[in-house]
Amino acid sequence: MVQYTVRRVAQAIAVLWAAYTVTFVVLYALPSDPVSILLNQAGGTGRPSADQVAKIQAAYGFDDPIVVQYWHHLVDAFQLDFGQSVSRGQSVTSLLAENLPPTIALTAMALVLTTVIGGGLAFLATYVGWRPLRSFLHRLPAVGVSFPTFWVGLLLIQLFSFSLGWFPATGSSGVSSLVLPALTMSLPTSGILAQVLIRGLDDTLDQAHIATARAKGLSRFTIHTKHALKNASLPALTILGVLVGATVTNAVVAETVFSRLGIGRLAQQAVLAQDIPLVQGIVVLAAGVFVVVNLVVDLIYPLLDPRVLQHSSSRSLAPVEVAA
Amino acid sequence: MTLADVELVRFTPPAAERDGTSNRARQTAHALLRRPGFLIAVAYVVLVVLSAIVPRLFTSGDPTQTAPKDKFLAPSLSHLFGTDELGRDLFTRMVHGSALSIEATAISVGLAVVVGLTIGVVSGYAGGWADSLLMRFVDVLLAIPALLLALAIVTALGFGTVNVAIAVGVGLTPGFARVTRAEVLRVKTLPYVEAARSSGAGPLRVLRRHILPNSWGPVAVLAVLDFGTAILAVSSLSFLGFGAPPPEAEWGSLVAAGRTYLVTSPWLTLLPGLAVGAAVYALNHIGKTFEELQRWH
Numbered sequence: 001m002v003q004y005t006v007r008r009v010a011q012a013i014a015v016l017w018a019a020y021t022v023t024f025v026v027l028y029a030l031p032s033d034p035v036s037i038l039l040n041q042a043g044g045t046g047r048p049s050a051d052q053v054a055k056i057q058a059a060y061g062f063d064d065p066i067v068v069q070y071w072h073h074l075v076d077a078f079q080l081d082f083g084q085s086v087s088r089g090q091s092v093t094s095l096l097a098e099n100l101p102p103t104i105a106l107t108a109m110a111l112v113l114t115t116v117i118g119g120g121l122a123f124l125a126t127y128v129g130w131r132p133l134r135s136f137l138h139r140l141p142a143v144g145v146s147f148p149t150f151w152v153g154l155l156l157i158q159l160f161s162f163s164l165g166w167f168p169a170t171g172s173s174g175v176s177s178l179v180l181p182a183l184t185m186s187l188p189t190s191g192i193l194a195q196v197l198i199r200g201l202d203d204t205l206d207q208a209h210i211a212t213a214r215a216k217g218l219s220r221f222t223i224h225t226k227h228a229l230k231n232a233s234l235p236a237l238t239i240l241g242v243l244v245g246a247t248v249t250n251a252v253v254a255e256t257v258f259s260r261l262g263i264g265r266l267a268q269q270a271v272l273a274q275d276i277p278l279v280q281g282i283v284v285l286a287a288g289v290f291v292v293v294n295l296v297v298d299l300i301y302p303l304l305d306p307r308v309l310q311h312s313s314s315r316s317l318a319p320v321e322v323a324a
Numbered sequence: 325m326t327l328a329d330v331e332l333v334r335f336t337p338p339a340a341e342r343d344g345t346s347n348r349a350r351q352t353a354h355a356l357l358r359r360p361g362f363l364i365a366v367a368y369v370v371l372v373v374l375s376a377i378v379p380r381l382f383t384s385g386d387p388t389q390t391a392p393k394d395k396f397l398a399p400s401l402s403h404l405f406g407t408d409e410l411g412r413d414l415f416t417r418m419v420h421g422s423a424l425s426i427e428a429t430a431i432s433v434g435l436a437v438v439v440g441l442t443i444g445v446v447s448g449y450a451g452g453w454a455d456s457l458l459m460r461f462v463d464v465l466l467a468i469p470a471l472l473l474a475l476a477i478v479t480a481l482g483f484g485t486v487n488v489a490i491a492v493g494v495g496l497t498p499g500f501a502r503v504t505r506a507e508v509l510r511v512k513t514l515p516y517v518e519a520a521r522s523s524g525a526g527p528l529r530v531l532r533r534h535i536l537p538n539s540w541g542p543v544a545v546l547a548v549l550d551f552g553t554a555i556l557a558v559s560s561l562s563f564l565g566f567g568a569p570p571p572e573a574e575w576g577s578l579v580a581a582g583r584t585y586l587v588t589s590p591w592l593t594l595l596p597g598l599a600v601g602a603a604v605y606a607l608n609h610i611g612k613t614f615e616e617l618q619r620w621h
Contacts, residue, residue, distance in 0.1 A: 015463060147605075148579075149556075155594060
């Protein structure tokens with residue numbers, strides 16, 4: 001167990017370092033010209049003077065070789081210093097800290113909703129006996145993952161804010177403003193969770209120990225909850241870890257649609273402003289969250305399923321990909 | 325998010341094409357024809373792709389033609405999707421917008437297939453340190469949520485349809501690399517490959533004649549599913565304002581433009597989004613049907 005933990009932690013740190021490196025390469029070493037992007041950003045119009053360019057280069061260390069720049073940035077990042085935001089003239093770290101709490105609240109709520117909706121749907125889809133309803137419920141998750149998040153958000157605003165007036169359409173104050181954006185973020189992820197759980201439940205319900213439980217005369221409900229769901233929810237735990245990444249991603253869209261404060265909206269504005277240090281800070285933060293959550297999942301997993309330790313070497317850190 | 329990987333379940337790929345597959349092809353065709361849902365999905369996707377290639381087939385209107393008198397018309401027979409704040413016909417704008425959106429999707433999936441396939445084949449076939457190195461790289465790409473990686477790439481490359489497409493394609497690449505590698509690893513050890521190798525076939529020949537033809541199945545399914553993922557990602561980035569600048573219209577930017585009028589003219593946002601969602605759903609359905617069919621064989 002100790003060996004397993006040490007290896008997982010080391011792997012997580014390595015991935016985080018590599019993720020930092022990838023974003024550095026993308027943002028600072030791609031053929032684009034960071035100096036002119038930064039100058040445009042600073043409000044300069046027309047051709048920048050050589051003086052301005054030199055000043056920017058010195059301030060951001062662009063006159064150093066790229067490897068030296070990388071080293072300085074990495075050392076700074078290690079101390080949680082991601083430099084100055086160009087568009088806001090504030091340190092990236094303080095901007096992230098300011099915008100983090102509303103996004104954490106939103107993400108937490110979205111994950112709870114994902115578990116409830118995804119889990120509930122999977123349970124119903126496998127529990128219901130009436131065939132037409134059953135096959136309808138089996139197909140429903142695919143609908144959830146097919147519609148653009150921004151569209152779902154706008155649809156919810158139209159329905160629950162403008163037509164019914166139940167929840168506010170925009171803003172970041174109070175719990176009621178959390179409901180619609182969190183729901184928006186959770187629909188696609190619950191679709192994925194439900195698909196995985198449904199598959200797991202269908203497989204588990206075919207197994208011999210379920211037949212034994214039935215033969216013993218246990219009720220359908222008991223078999224479903226105690227025997228099937230428990231087994232099927234193990235893979236779902238891994239998926240849930242991966243879905244945290246998707247949820248952070250969805251926050252970019254949801255916070256933009258609902259005009260909420262938070263990391264996601266900050267990301268959208270940072271990209272619009274081509275604010276390189278801020279974009280890098282956000283991407284590294286997101287990668288960090290993703291890595292940490294999956295580390296936690298990986299560390300909890302053997303407690304729930306001791307078989308993992310026996311062949312843990314074959315499991316990889318990111319077993320499933322969840323893209324935008 | 326791709327349900328692709330979540331959905332991707334191992335199955336046996338079709339055996340070599342030569343040994344009497346016409347029979348199997350006929351069976352497959354029959355099985356597909358018996359599925360009305362599949363046919364509808366294919367028909368819809370074909371229509372969408374057609375609209376991207378020859379928009380004139382669907383509408384004779386001009387997407388930029390303004391008609392101030394006809395602004396904010398609700399959907400009707402003469403304006404299927406209604407009109408926007410300048411009186412432009414939304415259906416016409418959607419149809420013309422699909423050219424850019426489908427182009428972006430094709431670029432991103434194409435990039436992901438070519439790069440991912442190469443990484444996967446090299447990794448699976450070569451093994452050893454090349455394999456470890458490439459797979460660690462793939463792991464790292466997977467650790468950065470794809471949309472955020474795309475945001476970083478768009479920041480560096482600048483805005484526009486092609487840049488958005490490249491950014492999305494990079495995010496899709498690791499999935500292809502993994503699936504291809506897994507397939508190559510599986511096929512590589514099959515007896516007939518061993519036989520080919522021991523009878524003196526060179527590595528390239530084994531790869532080209534024996535491994536690749538038998539490992540494309542799952543990759544093809546993933547490509548279909550990723551078309552849907554790419555449509556979603558591309559339209560999200562375009563909705564966020566990183567795609568083609570106005571008055572060019574993409575699916576995502578159309579929804580973003582209509583958003584201002586959500587209270588008074590909800591069709592401006594809801595109908596384009598519905599059309600996009602339907603396309604993604606259709607692609608998912610097609611991908612899954614292929615997957616099921618392959619699993620049975």
